[in-house]
Amino acid sequence: MRGITWRPTPFREFVLKVHSRCNLACDYCYMYELADKSWRAATAVMSDDVLDAACRRIAEHATAHGIPQLRVVLHGGEPMLLGADRLAGVADRLRARVPAPTTVDVLVQTNGVLLTADALEVLSGAGIRVGVSLDGDRVATDRHRRYANGRSSFDAVDAALRRLRDRPAAYAGILSVVDLANDPVATYEALLAYQPPMVDFLLPHANWGSPPPGWGGGADAPYGEWLVAAFDRWYGAPVRETRVRFFEEVLNLVLGGQSHTEVVGLSPVATLVVNVDGSYEQVDTLRSAYPGAVDTGLDVFANDLDEALRHPAVKARQIGVAALSATCRSCALHRVCGGGYYPHRYRPGGGFGNPSVYCADLQRLITHAADRLRADVERLKRPA
Structure with a gap:
């Protein structure tokens, strides 16, 4: 990446790993199964010392760069294992x-099984x-998202989503992992029944190195x-009926807009993960690649966020076209x-300088x- 002119984009989204354990055993989970x-x-559990240091670093970064709005996602593991009162306390500390x-927009991303009315x-x-x-639906969810003893999680999550449906101001949306065994239209309509603001x-x-289920070597496009x-x-x-972020982003980019997610497009990635021990990490889904792929060697106690911003791995996810393979640039x-x-x-053996393993699928959708x-x-x- 020598010779590349690059002006860092400050972090605007932070993922706080407040709890590192989970009460489900989803078989595709990048945290535990890959x-x-x-x-x-x-x-x-993230300690008070780590949380205080993280809040201080985030505040310093926002002030130094004049950031008007931050998004902070409370994550895990399963963040609800921390308890709703303590999660509320985390939000209060951040905003204080x-x-x-x-302004600070705080979200919690949960499997839903502990999202009681209280x-x-x-x-x-x-x-x-x-x-x-x-x-x-139940069949689709039970295929992968069960408790460790094999018990279904569907009823608890169904109840949680029905509660959220009645609380639209608190409802961020539904994340759903594509499974070729599930009918796509039936899946979408099952999610739509919960009236999510976004899917x-x-x-x-x-x-x-670890291809997706049903992958045929890259020439076909089953996911597409x-x-x-x-x-x-x-x-x-x-x-x-609802927003679907993946589809909206594709249409926006086709029309010449800028991406708002790192899943597609070339906009600089402005997200950083703070792990439960206070270490700064790249996007946590990199755990699916190899052990240590998320590591930066930096943490909330010893390093400010501008140091993380200058890390080579962060740069690689902010330089756009220059980070793409020759195959991608010619497409x-x-x-x-x-x-x-x-x-x-x-x-x-080849790192990240390759097209996506889903290249054919993305081409088909786009x-x-x-x-x-x-x-x-x-x-x-x-004319009419």
Whole structure:
């Protein structure tokens, strides 16, 4: 990356790993089931000292760079194991530390099984929005998202989402991992029944060394076909029923806009993870690549956030086209797909300088979405 002119983009989103354990045993989880097993030796709960130092560093960064709004995601493991009252306390500390005029949007990303009516009351009262993970109906969810003893988690999550449906101000949306065994339209409609403000479809965390389920070597596009079917159901609705972030970002980029997520596009990544022990980490889904892929060697006690910002691994995720492989740069779609999600580019022995393992799938979705959009624009241009 020598010779590249680069002006760092300050961090605007922070993921605080407040609890490192989980009460489910989802078989595709990047934290516990894939390449990096460091969680086994990790401290279970973020200490007050780590939290205070993290809040101070975030406040300093916001002040130094004049950031008008921060987004902080309370994460895990399962953050609800910390308890709703303590999560509310984390939000209070963050907002007390960060000076005006910067505002702090606090979210908790949870599996939902501990989101009782009382817990939701506390989180809502603290101004914390809640995102829940669910893969579709009972059959789809039970295929992967169970307790360690094999018991279904569906009923508890279903109840949590029904509560959130009645609390729209506290409802952030639903994360759903794509599974080829699930019908895409039925999956979307199962999620839609909970009236989420947003659905975010996630591709399984995979790479060239650990390909996704049902992968045929990269020439076919099974995940692209799945996403196209879900896209058509969403896009073709007579009114907008909910936002689907993946699809909205693709359409925005096709129209020449900037991406707001690192899953597609080339906008600089402005997210940093603070682990339960206070260490600064890159995007935590890099744990799916190899042990230590998230490490920066920096932490909240010894290093300010500008030091993390200058880390070579952060630079690699902020320099846009310059970080892409020659294959990607020669592709007409590279400014839309952005080479794909960074962890999905990993190849053992070759690092991250590769197209996404989902390259064919992204091409299928992007080309299809662009064609539908183009056809609609042409139709609107015709005389009445």
